Amino acid sequence: MKSACAITGAPLCILVCLCLASALMAAEGMWPPYDITDQVLRDMQNAGLELGRDEIWNEAGTGVANAVVSVGATGAFVSPEGLILTNQHVAYGAVQRISTSEKNYIEDGYLARTRYRAYILLGSEAVTDRVLSAVDESMSPLERYNAIERRTKEIIEEAERGRDVYCEVSAFYGGAKYVLDTYTRLRDVRVVYVPARAVGEYGGDIDNWMWPRHAGDFSFLRAYVGPDGRPADYSEDNVPYRPRRYLQVSREGLREGDFGLIVGFPGRTSRYLTSYGLARYEGFLLPERIRLYAEMIRLLEEESRADPEAAVRVASRMKGINNRLKKDRGLLEGFKRFHLVERQRDVERRMLEAPGVAAEEAARRGRLLAEFEEAYARRAEYDMKDLVMSLMLGRGSMLGQALTIYKWSVEKQKPDMERDPDYMDREVINLKRKLSLFERGYHERSDRRIFEMLIREALALPEGHRMRVFDDLMAGRSGRDLDAFLGVFLDELYGNTRLADPAECMRMFDLSRDELTAEGDYFIALAAKLYDENEERLERDKVFEGALNALAPEWIEMMAAERGVEPYADANGTMRVNYGVVRGYSPRDAVHYGAYTTLAGVAEKHTGEPPFDCPARLLELAAGGYRGTYYDPEIGDVPVDLLTTHDSTNGNSGSPLINARGEVVGCLFDGNYESLTADFAFREDITRSIHVDMRYILFIAEEVDHADNVLEELGVR
């Protein structure tokens, strides 16, 4: 399953990506809606699109892409009253937060309200010259990184000044181009309708990333604004937001081979990596993350089995880790199966040695590659230490919570423009939200066991690479001595913290550094000890990013020339449009996957045990030979999920699948297993996106959940 999460480990505004639109391939490529070339537009129209350029996107806000919003992942307005269609797994976290082991909304579905946030893109503007005038060749990688970050902040500050908007600057082409995006940020977004877990997550982790798929992974949110029509915090007085454009849902569906458009916020692809970059994934990142994620899952599963309260609390964290684990495993498998590293090495060898390459050009390329090699070698030195530390401070961990509070007490002393971008005034609202939601997913024994496991990992690193804070306390200890010490250490730590209490968190968040230190909270004290070491980690990331930023633009141009295609934009979290068709594929010899699954297939998978515990009503409908509105005579059943050739990745979750006339016919929620490596190398024959068919959404809403109000609002009754 493509997750709703943003990009791990790299702030959105500085992603190393690119964007020169090209449409040589039907499905590969992700086009900024405001920057579609004539060629791409012609290709889309030749493929079936009935819309003109302005009907796709316009500054007035009335194109189909203007109806698409970022909600962590992607959503789309589908009614004049601010109703947003997105995935069940996007709403999952929100719903989980209001679940308890007594009343489990995840199990039972949900038709109520909670809080979320939606970003509506107003416009985009190139700011390349302003950013690049801040750097020069003489700068070190760290200086370069900091100069760009500083300039980016200035551009954003100026753009947001006096306006109720949210701005971001994103790098394209590895830093050859920068774009300023301006968003309206709606802060009161509520869950309207989520189908039961057994529908929305049918197949669960087993089917995740897989085809054939039978999940009804959809949900409906609603955005609210103040009575004055402006963005506002949650209030009973708020009124539904009225978007300038919403998409009409269609009951007609697509057929195999039909044209479709998707619009979304794909997070990150890396289709121009050097062999050094690919080798870092295959040799280090993927295998080590797989090992540590698997261990974390093992611990969380043990705790979940032992205690139903734990099971509800850690469900979302576990789902997130499971998703990353399965993704990493698929990636590693794909790297090996498709020989990504070896193939890229061959490409690079050709780039240096091919008969047509002049000696001077070959030398230039060789120098560039050597610089990449050096940057990766430098990064590799502390790779393992930094991976362990980042997991220790990861989402949902008590230590991460403590560090956030402590770091804010340090950062708040600085002028706004000097701060870590995540700790600037404009982000305080996000920090507070994160802190206040933490407790819902927290389970002490689970947190403690994962923390202990990672401390042991840190202690096992080579001399000079261990985490100093634990080394100082525990170096030289081992066996039972270490076990006993760790037991006491963790008892004291968890016994002397109030951070599990959301009110205490919010109170401490507002303290000054001295006041906070005086609180005597053990976790805060540990975070303070860890602070410098974590800043060193972040600095290593900056040095690495800064080095790549100086090399990537030249490299990408070179690679694109070598491939003989106009380069297209790697995903970087900004809005993209792309087109494709409905099509099955052949995953292996003698096996063909059809483009549609059916209601009969849902019943066929039913075992009665989660994640294959189909609701009784759905089984009845499947057995009863339903022939109503959503029956497709060509398919011979109600369609459930479908495959298309669209190029998508994390963040595209929830993207509307739009027909040639601009109506919504589906909702993207995943890619197939074979598409995992598409983040690194797209393969037209096997890369597929997976959507819920709109007819299944309407069928579930009408026949199973009787969500009549939603159906009326969608204008389909």
Place this chain on the structure above:
Amino acid sequence: MKSACAITGAPLCILVCLCLASALMAAEGMWPPYDITDQVLRDMQNAGLELGRDEIWNEAGTGVANAVVSVGATGAFVSPEGLILTNQHVAYGAVQRISTSEKNYIEDGYLARTRYRAYILLGSEAVTDRVLSAVDESMSPLERYNAIERRTKEIIEEAERGRDVYCEVSAFYGGAKYVLDTYTRLRDVRVVYVPARAVGEYGGDIDNWMWPRHAGDFSFLRAYVGPDGRPADYSEDNVPYRPRRYLQVSREGLREGDFGLIVGFPGRTSRYLTSYGLARYEGFLLPERIRLYAEMIRLLEEESRADPEAAVRVASRMKGINNRLKKDRGLLEGFKRFHLVERQRDVERRMLEAPGVAAEEAARRGRLLAEFEEAYARRAEYDMKDLVMSLMLGRGSMLGQALTIYKWSVEKQKPDMERDPDYMDREVINLKRKLSLFERGYHERSDRRIFEMLIREALALPEGHRMRVFDDLMAGRSGRDLDAFLGVFLDELYGNTRLADPAECMRMFDLSRDELTAEGDYFIALAAKLYDENEERLERDKVFEGALNALAPEWIEMMAAERGVEPYADANGTMRVNYGVVRGYSPRDAVHYGAYTTLAGVAEKHTGEPPFDCPARLLELAAGGYRGTYYDPEIGDVPVDLLTTHDSTNGNSGSPLINARGEVVGCLFDGNYESLTADFAFREDITRSIHVDMRYILFIAEEVDHADNVLEELGVR
């Protein structure tokens, strides 16, 4: 994988089966070649067959079915010099027996000679009246069983008298019909050519029963006779057997939808069981066998990992158990998925309660069902004890070896006609062969660990159901006391036997009972103690079979009428012909399996690790874009395996796939996973047989193994 083994737990001559040929369905049904009805013949001819009745089978021995022989499973003569085409997994046992851990023929393939045996069917004759005149209604089930067995022996004795033939009497229709089959038995059959394990078993246990499949599961044997042309034991002077009919191999292949015929010796199907019979499988036989087989495999795997010598020795035993385990698991899954028990209960309810059923008829049916229920209830009482005992004495076990020798010393005192049929003079040759081959697959530690596991199972049975021999020794012991006792017991047992030495086995086989007892061999002593208890077990089987024999004919007629079809013959180990077409299938929603796999698919599965360690030469050929003789332009590659709609089961392994003109185009070696439950209920939509395409066989022989002599003999060069 369909195994080459005969039917477990029931002597071939007394199988409860039936045979009124009918051809209402294209693929379901297995027709005795000498008893094909006009309707079936017409159906075959309408489906594409170009042969007349006499060209299928005739008493002169020149029909296509006359070229088919039983070699444990099935084989077919494919040259005038007695060359037999069958499966690699049929020759596996023979080849394994000459392997050692230094020179591993299983790994490297084999072009040499060893001993086997082939049965050529000469003719069949109905003997129903003669058998049934031996029984009357007043007999108890045991009396009935014994009367039939006795009469069967007499018929065989008379038929074999003075002739060099081997005869069998088989029950059809649950005992409504009996047939006497007369065979020529060739006793000198040698392995000519087996491809390397990595070809013949490509995919191993992982792919076993699966599609898509890429195994080159074929081998060639050769039958020899004495210089006088008569069956003879192995001798250097023997000459190749010249069959009256052999099948021409064809390089043309079939296309999707094309007609094909198979001829073979299917072992057992049970398509007319009552719900009580089906419930015994679902509720007892399958789950308990799965549990015990899994435990046996676990122990054998541990031993194999620890010791390469053990690995070679137990390979064949492990393969056999793994095959049965996977089959039982698939069966249990299918029983549940297709609700076999519930569906049959519904059928039986309808048979009693449907509006058209007269009260008298309903009462008759009710009585019959009640008698079945009683027979199963009686059988169930000692089911678990008998299962444990049968596994303890199973193929390859030291205890089974000892019991065979001891039982022979008892049986040989009786007149031939009074003996257990397996211990009659005509079977002594088989007993000796089994004894002499035992040592090759024997590994003491493995045997001991399985034995100990099963003793513990026996001790855990309820009071009165435990095995007396172990109860007497160990009752009341538990925990460490039992562990210690068992340790000493097994040390002594294995330390004081000479049965691991084949020469000693043969010597003891010839001793009288008193001489044997005086040998003081501990395993023989244990077998003597167990003898009575094992005879009780066999008697319980006879009582059960006798009871069913009295009920089944009436029941089957009733069931067939209820289904509204001419009943066809359940498989019973006798020769059958059936027809079908080349066709893929859809195993589940949105997935379609094509009918052919390809050479590219073989390479695609290659990982370098067994069982996916494709030979380098094959990888080269796949990568090199082979376009030679065996390339099929329609498939776009060399075909490897193919699917057909034929009804087949265990024992059909090695059956030639014959085209409309009577030429061999493939070699059956397996069924698909979904076909497992076809032994109980055939489903036309998903039941498929799997064959090696003849073109792949020839391709491997020519391009990989350069088996030029074989190719010349087949007349394809």
